[in-house]
Amino acid sequence: AQSVTQPDIHITVSEGASLELRCNYSYGATPYLFWYVQSPGQGLQLLLKYFSGDTLVQGIKGFEAEFKRSQSSFNLRKPSVHWSDAAEYFCAVGGRAAGNKLTFGGGTRVLVKP
C-alpha cells in the first residue's frame, strides 16, 4: 500500500529565510510525486511534480523539490520565503500501478513571521 509521511505538522519561518518541508513516501514501484499548496480558504494548487528524469524539480512560486530514491524522500525547498507563502503544504504519491489514485500526507502548515 502507498503512504506519505510529512513529519512536521507546523513550521514557523521568518520572512526572507529559507524553507524546507520534509516528505517521505512508501510505494512499491516507481513513484510519481507531487507537492500541492493550500492557501487559507482556497483549494489545492499544484506546486510541482516528479515523474522521471532529473531528480531536482522546479515548480511555481520559486519552489523546488529533490527526489531521493535511496531515502524515499521528496523534500520541498524555497531559498527565501515571502509572507504570501504562509499556507498548508501537502505531499502526494501516485504511480502507474496506482491508476489515478493519489495518496496524500497529513500536511505541513507554514507560518511566516515578519
Add this chain to the structure above:
Amino acid sequence: EAQVTQNPRYLITVTGKKLTVTCSQNMNHEYMSWYRQDPGLGLRQIYYSMNVEVTDKGDVPEGYKVSRKEKRNFPLILESPSPNQTSLYFCASSFVGAEPSAKNIQYFGAGTRLSVL
C-alpha cells in the same frame, strides 16, 4: 477557463438531514474523485469514478454515496449526515489515459466546508 466547481462552498446542517454537494468539471476528464480533509490526516479519498456509470469506493466511503450519470458531474450524497462527517470536502478530476503524466495530475475544486450539528 478550465475548472472544477463545487457547490455549496459552506454548508451547515443537522444530523440526519440528507444533503448533496455538487461537483462539475469542464475539462472533459474521465476520472473524478471526492476527498475529505481533516486536520493532521491530509486528504483521504471517499469515492472515485473512472467514467460515466463507473464508480468505486475509496479509503473512507462509509456514510457517503455518489453517482456519475454525466461525464462532467459527480455529486456527493450524504443520506443521513452525522457530526463525524463535519469536514472540508474536495472534488478533483483528471484524465484517464496511457500517458501517466496527464492522468496523474488532478485538478481540485475550491472545497466545501460542511458542519453537521
